[in-house]
Amino acid sequence: AVQVYVALGANLAEPVQQLDVAVTALKTLALNNTLTVSAYYRSKPMGDVIQPDYVNAVAGFQTELLPIELLDALQDIEQQQGRLRLERWGPRTLDLDLLLYGTQHINQPRLCVPHYGMKQRSFVLVPLADIAPTLTLPCNTSLESLISVTMRDELQKLID
Numbered sequence: 001a002v003q004v005y006v007a008l009g010a011n012l013a014e015p016v017q018q019l020d021v022a023v024t025a026l027k028t029l030a031l032n033n034t035l036t037v038s039a040y041y042r043s044k045p046m047g048d049v050i051q052p053d054y055v056n057a058v059a060g061f062q063t064e065l066l067p068i069e070l071l072d073a074l075q076d077i078e079q080q081q082g083r084l085r086l087e088r089w090g091p092r093t094l095d096l097d098l099l100l101y102g103t104q105h106i107n108q109p110r111l112c113v114p115h116y117g118m119k120q121r122s123f124v125l126v127p128l129a130d131i132a133p134t135l136t137l138p139c140n141t142s143l144e145s146l147i148s149v150t151m152r153d154e155l156q157k158l159i160d
């Protein structure tokens with residue numbers, strides 16, 4: 001089994017509910033009871049795009065699935081939730097990004113792991129630290145060294 005981390009993001013059609021449904025679906029990919037999920041965070045869209053605020057989280061779990069099988073399973077969940085994404089970087093009902101697959105580096109046409117932007121994304125790093133505070137990335141950078149106060153200030157933790 002491999003420990004994987006998946007970023008969740010949504011900014012259309014009731015984002016909190018979209019994430020709740022996605023977490024339930026991710027549990028079907030996880031070995032029994034290994035799934036943990038961060039708090040949910042609201043933040044402004046990064047990337048200077050005019051669109052609704054996002055709700056983001058990160059889930060971690062153990063899986064037997066191979067990288068491409070996991071990618072396909074994540075894309076199936078996005079489709080099941082009406083993956084509406086009209087243009088790249090446009091608003092979307094649900095994004096599931098594979099952040100880390102064990103300690104592996106994967107560079108295939110469909111799949112790059114670690115996820116290319118994760119080290120710059122507060123809406124990935126802060127929730128990831130909720131569930132894996134002592135994580136070291138495959139490039140031997142500690143997660144805690146990547147998180148600044150500025151990053152934390154960009155996010156509002158949602159209290160359920």
Ligand SMILES: CC1(C)Nc2nc(N)[nH]c(=O)c2N=C1O
Nearest residue numbers: 009043044045046047054089123
């Ligand atoms: C458009 C872009 C880069 N910006 C984002 N901005 C935030 N805050 N959260 C996201 O999940 C997100 N996803 C994206 O793809």
